[in-house]
Amino acid sequence: MKVTIDNITIEVEPGTTIMQAARQIGPEVAPPAMCYYEPLKASGGKCRGCLVKVTAGSEKDPRPMPKLVPSCITQVQEGMIVENTINEQVLETRKGIVEFLLLNHPLDCPICDQAGECHLQDFSFEHGVSKTRTVEERNTFEQVDLGDHIQLHMNRCILCYRCVYTADQITDGRVHGVMHRGDHAEISTYIEKAIDNDFSGNIIDVCPVGALTDKTYRFKNRVWFTKPVEAHCDCDKCSGNVTLWYRGEEVIRVTGRKNEWGEVKEFICNTCRFDRKKTSDWTIEGPSKVSRASVISANKYGANTIKPAFPIKQAAEQYKKIDDNRDRSFLAPQKQLN
Amino acid sequence: MKLSNKTKVLEQGEMTLAERMYLPAIVGGMATTLKHFFMKPATIRYPEQKRYLGPIFRGQHILKRDEEGRERCTACGLCAVACPAEAISMVADERKKGEETLYREEKYAKVYEINMLRCIFCGLCEEACPKQAIYLRHDKMVTVFNERDEVIYGKDKLVEDMGNRYLREGWK
Numbered sequence: 177m178k179v180t181i182d183n184i185t186i187e188v189e190p191g192t193t194i195m196q197a198a199r200q201i202g203p204e205v206a207p208p209a210m211c212y213y214e215p216l217k218a219s220g221g222k223c224r225g226c227l228v229k230v231t232a233g234s235e236k237d238p239r240p241m242p243k244l245v246p247s248c249i250t251q252v253q254e255g256m257i258v259e260n261t262i263n264e265q266v267l268e269t270r271k272g273i274v275e276f277l278l279l280n281h282p283l284d285c286p287i288c289d290q291a292g293e294c295h296l297q298d299f300s301f302e303h304g305v306s307k308t309r310t311v312e313e314r315n316t317f318e319q320v321d322l323g324d325h326i327q328l329h330m331n332r333c334i335l336c337y338r339c340v341y342t343a344d345q346i347t348d349g350r351v352h353g354v355m356h357r358g359d360h361a362e363i364s365t366y367i368e369k370a371i372d373n374d375f376s377g378n379i380i381d382v383c384p385v386g387a388l389t390d391k392t393y394r395f396k397n398r399v400w401f402t403k404p405v406e407a408h409c410d411c412d413k414c415s416g417n418v419t420l421w422y423r424g425e426e427v428i429r430v431t432g433r434k435n436e437w438g439e440v441k442e443f444i445c446n447t448c449r450f451d452r453k454k455t456s457d458w459t460i461e462g463p464s465k466v467s468r469a470s471v472i473s474a475n476k477y478g479a480n481t482i483k484p485a486f487p488i489k490q491a492a493e494q495y496k497k498i499d500d501n502r503d504r505s506f507l508a509p510q511k512q513l514n
Numbered sequence: 515m516k517l518s519n520k521t522k523v524l525e526q527g528e529m530t531l532a533e534r535m536y537l538p539a540i541v542g543g544m545a546t547t548l549k550h551f552f553m554k555p556a557t558i559r560y561p562e563q564k565r566y567l568g569p570i571f572r573g574q575h576i577l578k579r580d581e582e583g584r585e586r587c588t589a590c591g592l593c594a595v596a597c598p599a600e601a602i603s604m605v606a607d608e609r610k611k612g613e614e615t616l617y618r619e620e621k622y623a624k625v626y627e628i629n630m631l632r633c634i635f636c637g638l639c640e641e642a643c644p645k646q647a648i649y650l651r652h653d654k655m656v657t658v659f660n661e662r663d664e665v666i667y668g669k670d671k672l673v674e675d676m677g678n679r680y681l682r683e684g685w686k
Contacts, residue, residue: 285644287588287620400591401595471595
Protein backbone atom coordinates (compact mmCIF):
# COMPACT_ATOMS: atom_id res chain seq x y z
CA MET A 177 0.00 0.00 0.00
CA LYS A 178 1.23 3.42 -0.90
CA VAL A 179 0.81 6.22 1.60
CA THR A 180 2.15 9.76 1.49
CA ILE A 181 3.06 11.50 4.75
CA ASP A 182 4.39 15.07 4.62
CA ASN A 183 5.09 14.65 0.88
CA ILE A 184 7.15 11.50 1.48
CA THR A 185 5.71 8.36 -0.10
CA ILE A 186 6.29 4.98 1.48
CA GLU A 187 5.16 1.44 0.76
CA VAL A 188 3.63 -0.31 3.79
CA GLU A 189 1.79 -3.52 4.65
CA PRO A 190 -2.01 -3.42 4.76
CA GLY A 191 -3.23 -2.93 8.32
CA THR A 192 -0.43 -0.55 9.28
CA THR A 193 -1.49 2.54 11.16
CA ILE A 194 -0.51 6.04 10.06
CA MET A 195 1.72 6.30 13.13
CA GLN A 196 3.64 3.13 12.25
CA ALA A 197 4.03 4.24 8.64
CA ALA A 198 5.33 7.64 9.76
CA ARG A 199 7.77 5.98 12.15
CA GLN A 200 9.07 3.88 9.27
CA ILE A 201 9.93 7.10 7.44
CA GLY A 202 11.72 8.59 10.42
CA PRO A 203 11.50 10.76 13.52
CA GLU A 204 11.10 13.97 11.52
CA VAL A 205 7.60 13.08 10.40
CA ALA A 206 6.51 10.76 13.23
CA PRO A 207 3.71 12.32 15.27
CA PRO A 208 4.26 12.56 19.03
CA ALA A 209 2.70 9.80 21.14
CA MET A 210 1.74 10.10 24.76
CA CYS A 211 -0.54 7.09 25.17
CA TYR A 212 0.31 4.87 22.19
CA TYR A 213 2.90 2.22 23.07
CA GLU A 214 3.70 -0.24 20.34
CA PRO A 215 4.40 -3.32 22.50
CA LEU A 216 1.10 -2.91 24.33
CA LYS A 217 -1.93 -4.22 22.49
CA ALA A 218 -4.94 -1.88 22.25
CA SER A 219 -3.01 1.12 23.55
CA GLY A 220 -3.52 4.46 21.86
CA GLY A 221 -6.32 6.80 20.96
CA LYS A 222 -6.54 8.44 24.38
CA CYS A 223 -4.27 11.45 24.49
CA ARG A 224 -4.96 12.93 21.04
CA GLY A 225 -1.37 14.08 20.82
CA CYS A 226 -0.85 12.33 17.49
CA LEU A 227 -3.73 13.94 15.58
CA VAL A 228 -2.96 14.39 11.88
CA LYS A 229 -4.76 15.78 8.88
CA VAL A 230 -5.78 13.34 6.15
CA THR A 231 -6.10 15.40 2.98
CA ALA A 232 -7.05 12.43 0.82
CA GLY A 233 -8.73 9.38 2.34
CA SER A 234 -7.74 6.89 -0.34
CA GLU A 235 -7.26 6.49 -4.07
CA LYS A 236 -10.86 5.45 -4.60
CA ASP A 237 -12.33 8.17 -2.43
CA PRO A 238 -9.89 11.10 -2.41
CA ARG A 239 -12.07 13.35 -0.26
CA PRO A 240 -10.29 14.71 2.83
CA MET A 241 -11.40 13.37 6.20
CA PRO A 242 -13.62 15.99 7.87
CA LYS A 243 -11.81 16.03 11.20
CA LEU A 244 -8.26 15.44 12.35
CA VAL A 245 -7.69 11.74 13.02
CA PRO A 246 -5.58 10.05 15.69
CA SER A 247 -2.73 8.52 13.70
CA CYS A 248 -1.99 5.74 16.19
CA ILE A 249 -5.32 3.97 15.65
CA THR A 250 -6.16 4.95 12.08
CA GLN A 251 -5.12 2.39 9.47
CA VAL A 252 -3.67 3.53 6.18
CA GLN A 253 -5.44 3.05 2.88
CA GLU A 254 -4.12 2.85 -0.65
CA GLY A 255 -3.16 6.33 -1.87
CA MET A 256 -3.82 8.09 1.43
CA ILE A 257 -2.22 11.51 1.82
CA VAL A 258 -1.43 12.61 5.36
CA GLU A 259 -0.16 15.94 6.58
CA ASN A 260 1.54 16.13 9.92
CA THR A 261 4.08 18.88 10.53
CA ILE A 262 3.31 20.76 7.34
CA ASN A 263 -0.31 21.38 8.27
CA GLU A 264 -1.05 24.55 10.19
CA GLN A 265 -4.29 23.16 11.65
CA VAL A 266 -2.48 20.14 13.13
CA LEU A 267 0.15 22.29 14.82
CA GLU A 268 -2.48 24.65 16.17
CA THR A 269 -4.53 21.74 17.53
CA ARG A 270 -1.47 20.25 19.23
CA LYS A 271 -1.01 23.47 21.18
CA GLY A 272 -4.54 22.97 22.48
CA ILE A 273 -3.89 19.30 23.27
CA VAL A 274 -0.81 20.23 25.32
CA GLU A 275 -2.84 22.81 27.16
CA PHE A 276 -5.49 20.23 28.01
CA LEU A 277 -2.93 17.66 29.15
CA LEU A 278 -1.32 20.29 31.36
CA LEU A 279 -4.61 21.52 32.83
CA ASN A 280 -4.23 19.34 35.89
CA HIS A 281 -0.57 18.47 35.59
CA PRO A 282 1.43 20.09 38.37
CA LEU A 283 4.44 22.20 37.40
CA ASP A 284 6.79 20.32 39.69
CA CYS A 285 9.42 19.29 37.14
CA PRO A 286 12.20 20.50 39.50
CA ILE A 287 11.07 17.85 42.00
CA CYS A 288 9.95 15.14 39.62
CA ASP A 289 12.33 12.23 38.99
CA GLN A 290 11.07 11.83 35.44
CA ALA A 291 12.28 15.29 34.39
CA GLY A 292 14.80 14.97 31.61
CA GLU A 293 13.24 11.83 30.15
CA CYS A 294 9.59 12.88 30.39
CA HIS A 295 7.53 12.58 27.24
CA LEU A 296 5.14 15.28 28.37
CA GLN A 297 8.06 17.65 28.86
CA ASP A 298 9.25 16.95 25.32
CA PHE A 299 5.75 17.19 23.94
CA SER A 300 4.99 20.54 25.54
CA PHE A 301 8.43 21.86 24.68
CA GLU A 302 8.08 20.97 21.03
CA HIS A 303 4.41 21.59 20.48
CA GLY A 304 3.02 23.63 23.35
CA VAL A 305 2.94 27.26 24.32
CA SER A 306 5.09 28.63 27.10
CA LYS A 307 2.33 30.31 29.12
CA THR A 308 -0.47 28.94 31.27
CA ARG A 309 -3.84 30.57 30.74
CA THR A 310 -5.67 28.94 33.62
CA VAL A 311 -5.85 30.32 37.14
CA GLU A 312 -7.98 27.57 38.67
CA GLU A 313 -6.55 25.14 41.17
CA ARG A 314 -5.30 21.87 39.77
CA ASN A 315 -6.75 18.52 40.78
CA THR A 316 -5.02 16.96 43.74
CA PHE A 317 -5.38 13.41 44.97
CA GLU A 318 -4.72 11.56 48.18
CA GLN A 319 -1.37 9.78 48.33
CA VAL A 320 -1.72 6.09 47.44
CA ASP A 321 0.86 3.58 48.59
CA LEU A 322 1.88 1.10 45.89
CA GLY A 323 4.31 -0.91 47.97
CA ASP A 324 8.02 -0.59 48.56
CA HIS A 325 9.20 -0.28 45.00
CA ILE A 326 6.81 1.91 43.07
CA GLN A 327 5.83 5.47 43.86
CA LEU A 328 2.51 6.74 42.51
CA HIS A 329 1.97 10.48 42.12
CA MET A 330 -1.61 10.64 40.99
CA ASN A 331 -1.42 14.41 40.49
CA ARG A 332 0.99 13.96 37.60
CA CYS A 333 -1.01 11.28 35.81
CA ILE A 334 -2.36 12.13 32.36
CA LEU A 335 -4.53 8.98 32.14
CA CYS A 336 -2.83 7.41 29.15
CA TYR A 337 -3.79 3.92 30.42
CA ARG A 338 -0.38 2.50 29.47
CA CYS A 339 0.21 1.09 32.94
CA VAL A 340 -3.25 -0.43 32.98
CA TYR A 341 -2.58 -2.24 29.70
CA THR A 342 0.79 -3.36 31.03
CA ALA A 343 -0.84 -4.73 34.15
CA ASP A 344 -3.47 -6.42 31.99
CA GLN A 345 -1.17 -7.93 29.41
CA ILE A 346 2.13 -8.55 31.15
CA THR A 347 1.12 -9.39 34.67
CA ASP A 348 -1.36 -12.16 35.25
CA GLY A 349 -3.68 -10.84 37.91
CA ARG A 350 -5.30 -7.49 37.46
CA VAL A 351 -4.88 -5.46 40.59
CA HIS A 352 -4.38 -2.09 38.99
CA GLY A 353 -6.84 0.01 37.05
CA VAL A 354 -8.58 3.31 36.46
CA MET A 355 -11.36 4.17 38.86
CA HIS A 356 -14.12 6.77 38.57
CA ARG A 357 -14.86 8.73 35.43
CA GLY A 358 -14.01 11.98 33.69
CA ASP A 359 -12.41 14.55 35.89
CA HIS A 360 -12.40 12.22 38.88
CA ALA A 361 -10.64 9.38 37.08
CA GLU A 362 -7.55 8.04 38.78
CA ILE A 363 -5.15 5.16 38.55
CA SER A 364 -5.55 2.95 41.57
CA THR A 365 -4.62 -0.48 42.80
CA TYR A 366 -8.19 -1.04 43.99
CA ILE A 367 -8.35 -1.12 47.77
CA GLU A 368 -4.68 -0.13 47.92
CA LYS A 369 -3.40 -3.58 47.15
CA ALA A 370 0.32 -3.61 46.56
CA ILE A 371 1.25 -4.95 43.19
CA ASP A 372 3.40 -7.97 43.86
CA ASN A 373 3.66 -9.44 40.39
CA ASP A 374 7.15 -10.19 39.12
CA PHE A 375 6.85 -7.80 36.22
CA SER A 376 4.93 -5.00 37.90
CA GLY A 377 7.98 -2.73 37.81
CA ASN A 378 7.48 -2.24 34.10
CA ILE A 379 4.66 0.19 34.73
CA ILE A 380 7.44 2.62 35.73
CA ASP A 381 9.04 2.35 32.30
CA VAL A 382 5.83 2.67 30.32
CA CYS A 383 4.63 5.74 32.21
CA PRO A 384 5.22 8.75 29.93
CA VAL A 385 5.21 11.17 32.87
CA GLY A 386 6.42 11.03 36.46
CA ALA A 387 3.25 9.49 37.86
CA LEU A 388 4.87 6.12 38.39
CA THR A 389 8.49 6.28 39.48
CA ASP A 390 11.04 3.98 41.04
CA LYS A 391 11.08 4.27 44.84
CA THR A 392 14.59 2.87 45.06
CA TYR A 393 15.74 5.71 42.80
CA ARG A 394 13.58 8.37 44.40
CA PHE A 395 15.44 11.70 44.60
CA LYS A 396 18.78 9.90 44.24
CA ASN A 397 19.93 12.07 41.39
CA ARG A 398 18.77 13.92 38.32
CA VAL A 399 18.62 12.02 35.05
CA TRP A 400 21.17 14.26 33.35
CA PHE A 401 23.84 13.62 35.97
CA THR A 402 23.62 9.85 35.53
CA LYS A 403 25.27 7.81 32.83
CA PRO A 404 23.32 5.10 31.00
CA VAL A 405 25.14 1.85 30.24
CA GLU A 406 23.78 -1.19 28.43
CA ALA A 407 24.16 -4.44 30.33
CA HIS A 408 22.72 -7.93 30.60
CA CYS A 409 22.57 -10.79 33.03
CA ASP A 410 21.36 -14.38 33.12
CA CYS A 411 17.88 -14.13 34.50
CA ASP A 412 15.50 -17.06 34.60
CA LYS A 413 12.46 -14.80 34.56
CA CYS A 414 13.22 -12.18 31.91
CA SER A 415 15.58 -11.47 29.02
CA GLY A 416 18.00 -9.71 31.34
CA ASN A 417 18.73 -6.94 28.84
CA VAL A 418 18.68 -3.65 30.73
CA THR A 419 20.08 -0.16 30.94
CA LEU A 420 22.06 0.66 34.09
CA TRP A 421 22.17 4.28 35.22
CA TYR A 422 25.43 5.13 36.91
CA ARG A 423 26.39 7.90 39.27
CA GLY A 424 30.13 7.57 39.47
CA GLU A 425 30.76 3.90 40.19
CA GLU A 426 27.39 3.27 41.73
CA VAL A 427 24.36 1.84 39.91
CA ILE A 428 21.47 3.94 41.08
CA ARG A 429 18.79 2.72 38.74
CA VAL A 430 17.99 -0.16 36.43
CA THR A 431 15.48 0.24 33.60
CA GLY A 432 14.47 -1.63 30.49
CA ARG A 433 16.12 -0.70 27.22
CA LYS A 434 14.25 2.00 25.41
CA ASN A 435 14.26 2.39 21.65
CA GLU A 436 14.23 5.70 19.79
CA TRP A 437 10.51 6.14 20.47
CA GLY A 438 11.03 5.70 24.21
CA GLU A 439 9.44 2.26 24.20
CA VAL A 440 10.66 -0.81 26.05
CA LYS A 441 10.52 -3.87 23.81
CA GLU A 442 11.71 -6.42 26.38
CA PHE A 443 10.13 -6.12 29.77
CA ILE A 444 12.35 -6.90 32.72
CA CYS A 445 11.49 -8.55 36.03
CA ASN A 446 11.42 -6.88 39.42
CA THR A 447 14.50 -8.75 40.66
CA CYS A 448 16.59 -7.24 37.87
CA ARG A 449 15.07 -3.83 38.34
CA PHE A 450 15.08 -3.39 42.08
CA ASP A 451 17.52 -5.86 43.59
CA ARG A 452 20.50 -6.13 41.23
CA LYS A 453 22.22 -2.86 41.88
CA LYS A 454 25.84 -3.91 41.81
CA THR A 455 28.13 -3.79 38.79
CA SER A 456 29.22 -7.35 39.60
CA ASP A 457 25.66 -8.57 38.92
CA TRP A 458 25.88 -7.48 35.30
CA THR A 459 27.85 -7.99 32.12
CA ILE A 460 28.49 -4.53 30.72
CA GLU A 461 28.01 -4.12 26.98
CA GLY A 462 28.90 -0.46 26.65
CA PRO A 463 27.45 3.02 27.01
CA SER A 464 23.95 3.64 25.69
CA LYS A 465 23.51 5.83 22.68
CA VAL A 466 22.35 9.24 23.78
CA SER A 467 21.63 11.93 21.23
CA ARG A 468 23.89 14.97 21.40
CA ALA A 469 20.89 17.23 21.92
CA SER A 470 19.64 15.28 24.92
CA VAL A 471 20.01 16.75 28.37
CA ILE A 472 21.53 13.41 29.40
CA SER A 473 24.67 14.15 27.41
CA ALA A 474 25.19 17.43 29.25
CA ASN A 475 28.09 17.74 31.70
CA LYS A 476 29.70 14.37 31.24
CA TYR A 477 33.26 14.19 32.33
CA GLY A 478 35.41 11.93 30.24
CA ALA A 479 33.16 12.21 27.22
CA ASN A 480 36.24 12.95 25.16
CA THR A 481 38.53 10.37 26.69
CA ILE A 482 37.17 7.59 24.52
CA LYS A 483 38.50 8.45 21.10
CA PRO A 484 36.54 6.94 18.24
CA ALA A 485 38.55 4.79 15.85
CA PHE A 486 37.83 6.78 12.72
CA PRO A 487 39.60 10.08 13.52
CA ILE A 488 42.64 8.24 14.86
CA LYS A 489 42.92 6.27 11.64
CA GLN A 490 42.45 9.40 9.60
CA ALA A 491 45.12 11.25 11.57
CA ALA A 492 47.57 8.39 11.06
CA GLU A 493 46.96 8.44 7.33
CA GLN A 494 47.33 12.17 6.96
CA TYR A 495 50.39 12.47 9.19
CA LYS A 496 53.24 14.35 7.56
CA LYS A 497 56.72 14.63 8.95
CA ILE A 498 57.93 18.19 9.44
CA ASP A 499 60.53 19.31 6.93
CA ASP A 500 63.75 19.73 8.92
CA ASN A 501 65.88 20.98 6.06
CA ARG A 502 64.68 24.57 6.31
CA ASP A 503 67.19 27.37 6.59
CA ARG A 504 67.87 27.88 10.28
CA SER A 505 70.95 30.00 10.00
CA PHE A 506 69.13 33.10 11.27
CA LEU A 507 68.51 31.48 14.64
CA ALA A 508 70.90 32.33 17.41
CA PRO A 509 73.79 29.87 17.49
CA GLN A 510 72.54 26.93 19.51
CA LYS A 511 72.72 23.20 19.52
CA GLN A 512 71.20 21.81 16.36
CA LEU A 513 68.14 19.73 17.02
CA ASN A 514 68.38 16.15 15.90
CA MET B 515 69.62 38.99 10.66
CA LYS B 516 66.72 40.96 9.29
CA LEU B 517 63.43 39.07 9.40
CA SER B 518 61.42 41.63 7.47
CA ASN B 519 61.81 44.95 5.70
CA LYS B 520 59.62 46.79 8.20
CA THR B 521 62.38 47.77 10.58
CA LYS B 522 63.20 51.46 10.92
CA VAL B 523 66.49 52.69 12.22
CA LEU B 524 66.00 55.59 14.64
CA GLU B 525 68.41 58.44 14.13
CA GLN B 526 69.38 60.20 17.32
CA GLY B 527 71.21 63.48 17.12
CA GLU B 528 73.89 64.80 19.40
CA MET B 529 72.55 65.72 22.90
CA THR B 530 72.43 69.38 23.88
CA LEU B 531 74.31 70.72 26.89
CA ALA B 532 71.16 70.78 29.08
CA GLU B 533 70.43 67.20 28.25
CA ARG B 534 73.95 66.16 28.98
CA MET B 535 73.79 67.76 32.44
CA TYR B 536 70.81 65.48 33.39
CA LEU B 537 69.76 67.97 36.08
CA PRO B 538 66.63 69.39 34.38
CA ALA B 539 65.35 65.83 33.81
CA ILE B 540 65.92 64.88 37.45
CA VAL B 541 64.08 67.97 38.65
CA GLY B 542 61.19 67.19 36.30
CA GLY B 543 60.94 63.66 37.65
CA MET B 544 61.04 64.85 41.25
CA ALA B 545 58.23 67.30 40.51
CA THR B 546 56.03 64.50 39.20
CA THR B 547 56.70 62.43 42.30
CA LEU B 548 56.02 65.38 44.58
CA LYS B 549 52.73 66.09 42.81
CA HIS B 550 51.43 62.66 43.79
CA PHE B 551 51.94 63.41 47.50
CA PHE B 552 49.11 65.89 47.28
CA MET B 553 46.82 63.91 45.00
CA LYS B 554 43.90 61.71 46.13
CA PRO B 555 45.26 58.14 46.36
CA ALA B 556 43.94 55.66 43.78
CA THR B 557 43.86 52.81 46.29
CA ILE B 558 41.72 52.23 49.36
CA ARG B 559 42.49 50.51 52.65
CA TYR B 560 40.70 47.23 52.00
CA PRO B 561 39.30 45.43 54.02
CA GLU B 562 38.67 48.29 56.49
CA GLN B 563 37.37 50.43 53.66
CA LYS B 564 35.14 48.93 50.99
CA ARG B 565 34.12 50.17 47.60
CA TYR B 566 30.56 50.57 46.42
CA LEU B 567 29.76 47.43 44.41
CA GLY B 568 26.82 48.56 42.29
CA PRO B 569 23.29 47.18 42.20
CA ILE B 570 24.03 44.40 39.70
CA PHE B 571 27.32 43.22 41.18
CA ARG B 572 27.62 39.44 41.30
CA GLY B 573 29.20 38.46 44.59
CA GLN B 574 28.74 35.65 47.05
CA HIS B 575 25.88 33.21 46.48
CA ILE B 576 22.89 33.02 48.75
CA LEU B 577 20.27 30.27 49.01
CA LYS B 578 17.07 32.18 49.68
CA ARG B 579 14.30 31.25 52.06
CA ASP B 580 10.70 32.27 51.43
CA GLU B 581 8.61 34.59 53.62
CA GLU B 582 7.84 31.79 56.06
CA GLY B 583 11.48 30.85 56.42
CA ARG B 584 11.36 27.67 54.35
CA GLU B 585 14.22 26.88 52.02
CA ARG B 586 13.28 27.45 48.42
CA CYS B 587 15.84 25.12 46.85
CA THR B 588 14.49 21.75 45.73
CA ALA B 589 17.79 20.34 44.47
CA CYS B 590 16.56 20.16 40.88
CA GLY B 591 20.10 20.34 39.58
CA LEU B 592 19.46 22.99 36.93
CA CYS B 593 22.06 25.35 38.41
CA ALA B 594 24.62 22.56 38.40
CA VAL B 595 23.93 21.68 34.79
CA ALA B 596 23.97 25.33 33.74
CA CYS B 597 27.23 26.04 35.55
CA PRO B 598 30.03 26.39 32.98
CA ALA B 599 32.70 25.84 35.62
CA GLU B 600 30.95 22.84 37.21
CA ALA B 601 31.33 24.42 40.61
CA ILE B 602 27.99 23.32 42.06
CA SER B 603 27.13 19.91 43.47
CA MET B 604 24.22 18.75 45.54
CA VAL B 605 22.56 15.77 47.16
CA ALA B 606 18.80 15.68 47.37
CA ASP B 607 16.64 14.19 50.08
CA GLU B 608 12.96 13.67 50.72
CA ARG B 609 11.19 15.91 53.19
CA LYS B 610 9.97 13.98 56.21
CA LYS B 611 6.73 14.59 58.05
CA GLY B 612 7.11 17.53 60.40
CA GLU B 613 9.71 19.28 58.30
CA GLU B 614 7.18 21.31 56.34
CA THR B 615 8.31 24.47 58.11
CA LEU B 616 11.90 23.93 56.99
CA TYR B 617 11.56 23.12 53.33
CA ARG B 618 9.04 24.44 50.88
CA GLU B 619 8.83 21.44 48.56
CA GLU B 620 8.69 17.68 48.87
CA LYS B 621 12.36 17.43 47.95
CA TYR B 622 15.18 19.51 49.33
CA ALA B 623 18.95 19.83 49.10
CA LYS B 624 20.55 17.89 51.93
CA VAL B 625 23.98 18.95 50.74
CA TYR B 626 24.59 21.96 48.55
CA GLU B 627 28.15 22.90 47.81
CA ILE B 628 29.75 25.59 45.68
CA ASN B 629 33.45 25.51 45.02
CA MET B 630 34.40 29.17 45.09
CA LEU B 631 37.74 28.46 43.42
CA ARG B 632 35.90 27.11 40.42
CA CYS B 633 33.08 29.65 40.37
CA ILE B 634 33.49 32.39 37.77
CA PHE B 635 30.55 34.47 39.07
CA CYS B 636 28.78 34.45 35.72
CA GLY B 637 25.30 34.29 37.26
CA LEU B 638 24.02 31.46 35.06
CA CYS B 639 22.89 29.51 38.14
CA GLU B 640 20.75 32.47 39.11
CA GLU B 641 19.18 32.48 35.65
CA ALA B 642 18.63 28.72 35.56
CA CYS B 643 16.93 28.48 38.96
CA PRO B 644 13.19 27.81 38.54
CA LYS B 645 12.46 28.40 42.22
CA GLN B 646 14.18 31.77 42.74
CA ALA B 647 16.38 30.06 45.30
CA ILE B 648 19.91 31.00 44.34
CA TYR B 649 21.15 34.55 43.91
CA LEU B 650 24.51 36.23 43.73
CA ARG B 651 24.61 38.98 46.36
CA HIS B 652 25.34 42.48 45.15
CA ASP B 653 26.60 43.63 48.54
CA LYS B 654 29.07 40.95 49.56
CA MET B 655 32.16 39.47 48.01
CA VAL B 656 33.51 36.02 48.69
CA THR B 657 35.99 36.38 51.52
CA VAL B 658 39.68 35.90 51.08
CA PHE B 659 40.81 32.41 51.99
CA ASN B 660 44.04 30.87 53.19
CA GLU B 661 43.31 27.15 53.01
CA ARG B 662 41.85 25.11 50.19
CA ASP B 663 39.19 23.51 52.35
CA GLU B 664 37.78 26.94 53.13
CA VAL B 665 36.68 27.50 49.54
CA ILE B 666 33.98 24.85 49.37
CA TYR B 667 30.94 26.65 50.70
CA GLY B 668 28.27 24.41 52.15
CA LYS B 669 24.73 25.16 53.22
CA ASP B 670 25.97 26.64 56.49
CA LYS B 671 27.51 29.56 54.60
CA LEU B 672 25.01 29.83 51.78
CA VAL B 673 21.52 29.62 53.27
CA GLU B 674 19.91 32.93 54.09
CA ASP B 675 19.75 34.03 57.72
CA MET B 676 16.14 34.97 58.57
CA GLY B 677 17.34 37.54 61.10
CA ASN B 678 19.36 39.30 58.45
CA ARG B 679 17.51 38.79 55.20
CA TYR B 680 18.95 39.67 51.85
CA LEU B 681 16.52 41.78 49.88
CA ARG B 682 17.08 43.61 46.66
CA GLU B 683 15.25 46.58 45.25
CA GLY B 684 12.41 45.50 43.02
CA TRP B 685 11.73 42.32 44.96
CA LYS B 686 8.46 41.88 46.73
